[in-house]
Amino acid sequence: MESIKYTKGLTFDDILLIPQYSEVVPHDCIVSTKFSKHIKLNVPLVSAAMDTVTGSAMAIALAQEGGIGVIHKNMPIAEQHAEVQKVKRAESGMIQNPITITKDSSIGQVKDLMEKYGISGVVVVDASKRLLGILTNRDIIFEKNLSKTVCEIMTHQELITAPEGTSLDKAKRILKKHRIEKLPIVDKNGRLKGLITVRDIIKKMEHPNATIDKMGRLCCAAAVGTDKKTIERARALIDAGVDALVIDTAHAHSKNVIIIAKKMKHLFPDIELVVGNIATQEAATKLMRLDIDGIKVGIGPGSICTTRVIAGIGVPQVTAIQECARVARKKRLPLIADGGIRYSGDIVKALACGASSVMIGNLFAGTEESPGERVQLEGRRYIEYRAMGSLSAMPKGSADRYFQEGAKKFVPEGVEGRVPYRGYVRDVIFQLVGGLKAGMGYCGAQNIAALQRKARFIAISSAGLREGHPHDITITKESPNYEIRGV
Numbered sequence: 001m002e003s004i005k006y007t008k009g010l011t012f013d014d015i016l017l018i019p020q021y022s023e024v025v026p027h028d029c030i031v032s033t034k035f036s037k038h039i040k041l042n043v044p045l046v047s048a049a050m051d052t053v054t055g056s057a058m059a060i061a062l063a064q065e066g067g068i069g070v071i072h073k074n075m076p077i078a079e080q081h082a083e084v085q086k087v088k089r090a091e092s093g094m095i096q097n098p099i100t101i102t103k104d105s106s107i108g109q110v111k112d113l114m115e116k117y118g119i120s121g122v123v124v125v126d127a128s129k130r131l132l133g134i135l136t137n138r139d140i141i142f143e144k145n146l147s148k149t150v151c152e153i154m155t156h157q158e159l160i161t162a163p164e165g166t167s168l169d170k171a172k173r174i175l176k177k178h179r180i181e182k183l184p185i186v187d188k189n190g191r192l193k194g195l196i197t198v199r200d201i202i203k204k205m206e207h208p209n210a211t212i213d214k215m216g217r218l219c220c221a222a223a224v225g226t227d228k229k230t231i232e233r234a235r236a237l238i239d240a241g242v243d244a245l246v247i248d249t250a251h252a253h254s255k256n257v258i259i260i261a262k263k264m265k266h267l268f269p270d271i272e273l274v275v276g277n278i279a280t281q282e283a284a285t286k287l288m289r290l291d292i293d294g295i296k297v298g299i300g301p302g303s304i305c306t307t308r309v310i311a312g313i314g315v316p317q318v319t320a321i322q323e324c325a326r327v328a329r330k331k332r333l334p335l336i337a338d339g340g341i342r343y344s345g346d347i348v349k350a351l352a353c354g355a356s357s358v359m360i361g362n363l364f365a366g367t368e369e370s371p372g373e374r375v376q377l378e379g380r381r382y383i384e385y386r387a388m389g390s391l392s393a394m395p396k397g398s399a400d401r402y403f404q405e406g407a408k409k410f411v412p413e414g415v416e417g418r419v420p421y422r423g424y425v426r427d428v429i430f431q432l433v434g435g436l437k438a439g440m441g442y443c444g445a446q447n448i449a450a451l452q453r454k455a456r457f458i459a460i461s462s463a464g465l466r467e468g469h470p471h472d473i474t475i476t477k478e479s480p481n482y483e484i485r486g487v
């Protein structure tokens with residue numbers, strides 16, 4: 001028998017970056033990057049398309065901080081459509097399609113609309129979209145008779161409006177001058193074209209790093225799979241305004257996924273398309289031929305994954321990133337390193353190896369914005385976090401990720417558990433970006449491209465790894481960026 005051939009694979013704990021002469025301090029480091037060919041991020045962080053990680057709340061928070069969230073797909077198409085809409089409506093320069101109502105509608109209907117969309121006012125228009133007035137919370141808050149019509153309540157004095165093309169700065173001045181909260185934008189015939197609100201302007205000032213589209217709305221990605229309804233789902237997500245679609249599978253180097261990716265590229269040529277997951281050069285080369293906008297790398301590194309033990313398959317994540325980056329780099333194709341990030345140092349290593357951004361599940365699952373179930377145990381707070389290939393997640397829609405769609409009985413490739421509560425995601429991001437910038441400073445790299453160019457690695461032993469963690473001490477105070485984690 002021929003001897004077994006193998007290559008050696010390394011992961012985050014196997015390597016360190018070697019410090020280098022530096023003229024750069026962390027504060028000066030710029031961490032902007034690309035999620036996909038046309039989506040720029042100010043922070044290289046992406047939240048995982050998992051049903052205990054990314055719904056609209058997480059996607060909004062990530063985009064506000066300069067990253068992006070990928071809304072999971074373990075829900076009916078209409079629900080995922082609504083989640084994307086929530087992100088796209090959360091913040092904008094100008095709201096393109098403001099919620100409107102007619103003057104014959106009842107106050108009860110107005111209240112329902114405001115509650116449904118979480119807004120403080122609606123614009124009143126006639127059948128041809130001509131602006132008639134605005135009704136705000138203040139106008140209706142004390143109104144007990146819910147069957148009264150909008151016409152009876154709304155103020156009929158002349159409205160302050162602005163023409164199409166009004167800049168945000170100009171709008172700000174008008175809002176200030178007239179001490180109003182909402183400025184309808186109308187065309188020459190008085191038809192409603194948009195709405196600029198004080199709330200949106202304030203949000204913009206609060207989140208200067210936000211990932212936004214051409215119209216100033218937060219960016220949002222969403223997952224699709226490979227099942228029968230994939231095209232229908234994609235169409236609905238695009239209709240909701242999604243910026244990127246992510247074909248999310250456990251093995252993208254396979255015929256079905258390639259067929260779906262080709263079809264999507266053909267049907268929706270204007271939408272950013274990211275495909276994953278892969279872990280080899282051959283897979284990256286094959287996917288790149290499809291002219292997609294990003295690849296996602298990682299087979300089995302995730303904290304909840306059992307693919308490697310159940311199927312005996314995988315590539316340690318550092319090697320997987322390096323292999324795929326070798327080909328992606330040639331075409332400047334953004335590469336998302338997905339899974340296995342336990343500390344900020346892992347992000348530095350992933351980017352230095354050639355990733356453009358990292359996708360995170362576990363570290364974000366414990367935050368206020370995650371949709372996971374909250375649990376209290378012995379006085380401590382936790383949030384449930386489960387694999388998309390776990391027994392309870394697969395029947396909800398993720399079975400096709402593991403090519404088990406329609407199965408009566410599943411072979412899980414992931415576990416279910418809980419993670420400690422970690423507060424708001426912006427605070428987690430602050431620590432992760434802080435660690436990343438520290439690492440870049442040690443390498444003398446002011447930006448991610450320089451980090452990738454300059455990086456030199458050293459392989460370490462288990463003694464070296466032990467030495468790198470706190471040792472010979474009982475930790476008595478929790479640190480915001482370090483905790484001892486199990487295997």
Ligand code: XMP
Nearest residue numbers: 048302303305339340361362387388389414
């Ligand atoms: P972390 O380490 O951040 O990883 O928790 C999140 C990533 O894990 C992947 N994922 C899975 N991988 N079986 C797997 O092999 C699963 O059931 C599973 N569920 C999620 C996914 O790529 C995610 O982004």
